[in-house]
Amino acid sequence: MSTLSARLNENSAPRELDEVIAQEVELRLEENDFAAALDLLQQLHPADIARLVTELGRDHAASLTLALPTITGANVLAELDEAFCADLLSEVSTERITALLNELESDDAADVLSNLDETVRQRVLRVLEDRESVKGLLEYGEETAGGIMATEVVSVLANWTVAEATEEIRRNAENTQDLYVVFVIDEARKLKGFVTIRRLLLSPSDAVIGDVMRTDIRYVTAEVDQEEVVRIMERYDLVSLAVVDDNQRLIGHVTIDDAVDVIREEAEEDYLRLSGITGDEDRTDTVFSITRGRLPWLLLGMVGAVFAGSVIGVYEENIRRASVLAAFIPVVMAMAGNAGIQSSAIIVQGLASGEVWSVNMLRRMGKEVYVAIANGLALAAVMIVAVLVVFGWMASMWPSFVIQAPDPWRLAATAGLSLFVVVILAAVIGATIPLMLDRIGVDPALATGPFITTSNDIIGLLVFFMLAAVLYLPFI
């Protein structure tokens, strides 16, 4: 234990710390010393407890989490993976769940509830203290401002004094631990401005809110997409963004910690999609649900590959005549795929961050083409040299180890030219498809990864075999 406390005090890297404590807790559990394990856990932040109990598996996680003080247990629930949390609560009584959720802010309570069984959810909603807000939150789309906002805001009127506003904060103290901004509304709850807590602190207590507030407030309506919400918060460095209804009445706010979670989630989703994985994979997901997220992309790739195979099938006669051509299939596919992915990734990312505007499409495309020409020239040069070395020099040095290819110079020229054309085509296709999808309102990220690779494979092989049929085969 001494090393453990020492490390706790050291404030060392959380990842290592987790592992040390995780091992200690597992040890206690193996020794059936549940109380000691619980004691260890209670020294930790709820976020750390959540990560730790997830590692321990569902049964230990459930018994430990429920044995914690209610407020700690509630905060642990809020930090768990959604599916794992629902699983953990599946055998817990409605009363217990309600008691736990009563400790959470409305948005966290709604998140936990949204993953529970319909019947359990309804029963909890009937008795929850905060049921009106939580019910309201559950009605917004999960990935909208309404879906990620908290309803716990402090709002004041413009004719109040700073002292009155301070009293209002004190009244709401329990639900607004992390408060940085107070919103100013009118009698009809319409949003008028905001005051930072810092400004309140530095203003005389009899100053009028209307005189110290700022009116350059940014806000969104509840149905705005969460990506747009975080883009606004990021761009203007906001720690809290007001959410209003269609009549501009204040209904909640999105806090920066939830925005950060959204940024992380969206980034992970994009990363996985680029790798051919749909949705998010949690540590606690089953093999079945993981497979469901991956198999469709593999099947899509397979369909594409069958088409690519058909291209080869069409030119089967040529391959029989010059089987050396088959050896070029990998390089054509690899270059077409890689160059296409590069261009599409840049465009998709530019569109996502708002950097690529449609007015600049032509300029952006032009640059992609120039880059492709530069890459194509370099790759073609390397290819030509490689072909001459392998089929010219090596084939004559070690004739039994290397395929004999007639007319290596012509083969080199054909391969080089093909590569040049393929790289440019691949880049243009990789850049065009996401731009076109964005134009017609489809998420351009759909057209990355396996999709671009596959279509470029087909086109690359077509170009190569067509050029070979015209430039190489007739002359050997």
Place this chain on the structure above:
Amino acid sequence: MSTLSARLNENSAPRELDEVIAQEVELRLEENDFAAALDLLQQLHPADIARLVTELGRDHAASLTLALPTITGANVLAELDEAFCADLLSEVSTERITALLNELESDDAADVLSNLDETVRQRVLRVLEDRESVKGLLEYGEETAGGIMATEVVSVLANWTVAEATEEIRRNAENTQDLYVVFVIDEARKLKGFVTIRRLLLSPSDAVIGDVMRTDIRYVTAEVDQEEVVRIMERYDLVSLAVVDDNQRLIGHVTIDDAVDVIREEAEEDYLRLSGITGDEDRTDTVFSITRGRLPWLLLGMVGAVFAGSVIGVYEENIRRASVLAAFIPVVMAMAGNAGIQSSAIIVQGLASGEVWSVNMLRRMGKEVYVAIANGLALAAVMIVAVLVVFGWMASMWPSFVIQAPDPWRLAATAGLSLFVVVILAAVIGATIPLMLDRIGVDPALATGPFITTSNDIIGLLVFFMLAAVLYLPFI
């Protein structure tokens, strides 16, 4: 103009808004109405101005930015892409640069300076108001806590009263606009705790800081990697993280807006690396610098593809005997590549987020294998059916359009088995390489994208042609 102001008031999506105003500004500039263009700009947030002038190109950007009020211009500089900012300042006098940087917080000033010429930097550093802090900041690694922290913190002693702490905030008011937390230090500047501004506001003005402060403070030392910094801030929902020196003396803090920028940057970098692009591509990058970030990966892919081509070369005799085998090359490569990328992406992401701990490596690998078995079985089944349909049924229906393959049943079995083995091998390799790299302290993200695809292509082709040599060719 009326539509423009209307849209400004509407608070519509920033991306559309940008485009509307960008067009208006460009129009004014085309009409040579510089003053009107400037007027338009001044209505915007510096972040928006920065995006807009970037679109206008360097010369317009420079003249507009420098014509803005100094404080606005300075904030625009802080928001620009680094290379573009340096380019824009390249012909500006040292005095002017100094005046601009004097308006910025130390971390932003250091960021701008770090991209300038050594001589200009030295000259500015000699006269900058904040030169001591900025010089200090420039010495930290760019991607460390020291490199992203601001030195403008408000620190108080534990024996001060709330009123005294408030006075201290007021004294520092100019440099600490976005202040949420006051740090508590001792006489030796050692970090002891923190008080939120909210707590100060709600406490009686004669309360002693030592009684209202929280001591469960998290902090990092200046050399901690920025990814670790944001991981801590994310996990514990911090808006400000203290940075200390080796003697635990407070030297600055990282604010959430800078942490968000780091999260975004790192996510973009990972996304691009997965697509075979090194570093970050800015809108303002030249064709040469873009090519430099992409060509190495293409060349790497080419080298790999040459090896894959050699595998095909080795089995050239077999392809000549049964040229139908060549048609399977794309599907083998596509499945090996895609399955490998999926596994490696999941592991790399898990390692980055701290979810995959080395203690769980075996468990994680086990799951990857099960998923691969499920995917492999499904893909093999589809493959077998497809081969039977194409080479069994279609080849007999339309003999002149489809390659004739002897013994379609045996071919189907060989292809199915190969695919099954290839998918499992690819998944194991895709998962193992990043885990191994992480073990030996190399960034596992290096082993994604083109790298995994290429090595799996080679292994996939080897497996397929070896199995075909044993299971198919001897029997036809």
